Amino acid sequence: MLFATQVEVRAGRDFGAQPRVIRKMENPLRLFAALRAGLLISVLALAAGTSAWAAPAQGQPVDGIGCDAMEGTRMHIHQHLALYAYGKPIEVPALIGIPGMGACYYWIHTHTPDGFIHVESPIYRDFDLGEFFDIWGEPLTPTNLAGVHVRKGQIHAYVDGRRYSGDPRTIPLVLHADIVLEAGPPYFIPPPVTDWHGL
Numbered sequence: 305m306l307f308a309t310q311v312e313v314r315a316g317r318d319f320g321a322q323p324r325v326i327r328k329m330e331n332p333l334r335l336f337a338a339l340r341a342g343l344l345i346s347v348l349a350l351a352a353g354t355s356a357w358a359a360p361a362q363g364q365p366v367d368g369i370g371c372d373a374m375e376g377t378r379m380h381i382h383q384h385l386a387l388y389a390y391g392k393p394i395e396v397p398a399l400i401g402i403p404g405m406g407a408c409y410y411w412i413h414t415h416t417p418d419g420f421i422h423v424e425s426p427i428y429r430d431f432d433l434g435e436f437f438d439i440w441g442e443p444l445t446p447t448n449l450a451g452v453h454v455r456k457g458q459i460h461a462y463v464d465g466r467r468y469s470g471d472p473r474t475i476p477l478v479l480h481a482d483i484v485l486e487a488g489p490p491y492f493i494p495p496p497v498t499d500w501h502g503l
Contacts (some may be wrong), residue, residue: 314321345498359440361410362403362440367435371401371408379411382503383421383481385433389452390488401439412436412477423477433483434473444473449474460486462493 363371387394401413411425411437412435422433437444446456462484463475475483482497 327373340353360400360403361439363408366410366439369411369431369435369439370426371403371410372426373408375409375422375424376411377424379423379425379428381477381479382500383423383477383479384497384500385419385436386484386494387419387450388429388484388486389449391486391490391492394450394452400436410439412439420501421477422503432473433475433477433479434471436477437473442487446471449485450485454487458488460491462486465493465496 330409337360361371362450365371385396387396393478395417396414398414398417401410402408402415404458409424412423421436425431434444440450442450444450446459447454449459459472461475464482468475470486472485475481480497480500484494486492
């Protein structure tokens with residue numbers, strides 16, 4: 305409790321007067337310590353690259369990728385992304401990159417919560433997994449996979465069943481890339497995606 309409440313009772317001739325409430329700080333050092341702790345937590349979260357305050361993109365350009373009124377038609381390809389934390393699946397949500405119930409469509413987005421990524425762009429260019437995570441508003445760092453914190457070296461990446469040794473953010477989003485990211489053991493390669501639902 306940062307504040308204590310005191311009631312001052314007036315005595316003497318003003319006997320019928322209402323008591324007056326006085327609020328005073330019980331311990332000013334506790335308030336200072338609480339503020340300092342909050343600031344420290346914010347600074348550490350920023351330094352660690354966590355998504356403590358990250359939010360999905362809301363229409364502003366992200367990494368040079370726009371959000372247009374309609375899906376792009378010049379480049380139209382799909383990938384599949386599977387995420388695991390200590391062997392348990394992490395859902396890749398529906399509507400990543402489609403803010404405001406379809407107010408606009410980022411050139412990289414999802415429609416359904418099954419891991420299928422849609423690249424539907426008005427221009428031809430290279431796209432990578434880091435851009436998808438930036439639009440999603442989730443971290444992808446050497447120690448953080450979508451909010452799952454691990455030690456450095458514990459995020460494993462696979463593309464089309466083969467171990468990817470580079471930075472997972474640089475995985476190219478090419479036609480029918482089958483991407484798996486695992487944070488922490490046990491590490492395994494799930495069966496390849498064979499049903500692309502006509503994508």
